[in-house]
Amino acid sequence: MPILETRGLNKHFGGLHVTANINLALDEGEIHCLIGPNGAGKSTLFRLILGEHAPSSGSILYAGQDITALKSFERIRRGMSVKFQVPGIFKALSARQNLEIALQHHIEGGSLDAETDRLLAFLNLSEVATQLAGNLSHGQKQWLEIGMAISLKPKLLLLDEPTAGMSPAETFATGEIVQTLNASGVTILAVEHDMSFVRQVARRVTVLHLGRIFAQGTIEEIVADERVAAIYLGQGHA
Amino acid sequence: MTWHTRFIRLLEGPQTLGRGPVFWSAASLALLMAVIYPLIIDGYTVGNTVYFFTWTFMALGLCLIWGYGGTLSFGQTAFFGLSGYAYGVLTLNFGAAYGFTLVALLGSLVCAAILAAVLGYFLYFGRISGVFLGIVTLSVTLVFERFMAQTAGPEWQIGVARLNGYNGMGGMPPLTLPWFGGNIVLFPDVGLYYFVLALLVLTYLGLRILVNSKFGNVLVAIRENPERAEMLGYDVRKYQLVAFVIGAVLAGLSGTLYTAWGQYITPSSMSITAAALPIVWVAVGGRGDLTATLIGTLAVLAAFQALTIYGSQYALVVMGLLLVTTVLIAPEGLIVTFAKFAVRVRRGHKGSS
16 A cells, blocks of 8 residues: 555646646655656645645545545644755754754653754754754754654655755765665655755656656656656657 | 753743843842832822733733734734723622622633634634734724724613723722632722732743743744644644633733723723734834833833823824834844843853953
């Protein structure tokens, strides 16, 4: 049984079809990357999965149950988690408080401190724990939000361009984190532009184009697909 | 962690300025002075100080909703007025014997809580936010004011309590405490002073604990980034609604205490001027911190009263200027800005030595 499945997912804003008939199934334990040119509908699909937009038609199943009508926070409580493209952090709070707020949902009292310390160390943020999150470097903000996302102990982690604005070394390190998480049993769906990252982590790749699933397969198959290369070069309408 | 250290941590947690022995010594000294104050000052001044104190609850409530929760309610006076009138209606009908005024006080707060729960439900669960929340809440208080203003006729009475239109409702009894050998009547001098001071201390400490609790952490997280808070599994609407109801109850407490203080409540307490003033108090002191709000509110109230000697319109213009100046120069509030500056100077001093 797939952990996440979309069935005939449509979203249109007025006459504009942003996603059309998306059937996507994610197997438990896989790392799946969504790629596609700008405007392909990747972000909209993410928002549909997270419940930030309601689909015009179609349904979303999580672990076999229909979650189409659930609110975002209810989906999160079932085991989803997300890292946004622009770091979604609480700028006026310290790095430590950011993590505490993410952790306090399911951890009590003294072990909250211990778990926060452990996570800060894991993210290389111990030194800046008391600094306001808004004053951290871009990379540190990204790490902090990844920490918040994984502190929920998700079964399914959605990553929206996790390496945006990162150096190649940071991108590679992020890829290693993603693989470590995946090895511990977390299923990952990532929107990503950086093909080196996709190559590093993805087992399966779905290409979105003009709101539809354009191609699907292993990274080798996608890279070898001339039609995919064509849409990235802007010749996809033919 | 023992309950003792946990309690201290809640009292001086990350969401409140002011911690350590220096702060608490100063706070204790201020409280001690406040306790001695009515013993050395004349009755009129004490009664006037109670008048200042009565407004602080509404300010602290707005601080919670706006400063901590990030949603600006422009209509806290609706709850102020509702509770004031409710206290009047209840006590005029049922009298003041056997400490009933305290029951009426509680009843008036329940009224505010119910209105806030219903209004807040539509606001927050309807995802109305930003300036629209301010517009809707302001409309509510203005509609309420207009409605009460046209209740002059004899048909507008609840039991024996006449609503009296724009002239307002008067003649309700002051608060009384049931005591052995007869009630203690809290006239607006020393008696009411200690009662309100005790309520203020409890409210202030209670709110400090609330905003530093898990609830407060999430509330501030919602202010900072509601999408992220929701995506951590929190039902943002519930947190905002709870804060709104608490803030409304505090506004209601102000209304009831004010009514009991002056034995008088009028629709103008819900007017646009009345609705705007709490925003000035909270913004000038610093909406992001309870202590700053409390000090700022008392300072602005005292200044406002001193200015009204030269004419109330003139004083209002100064209040407007004060608000604009604060927003432009120190958007976090004068006291918060000053406190942060002081901390920086001290740190810099330590660093260089």
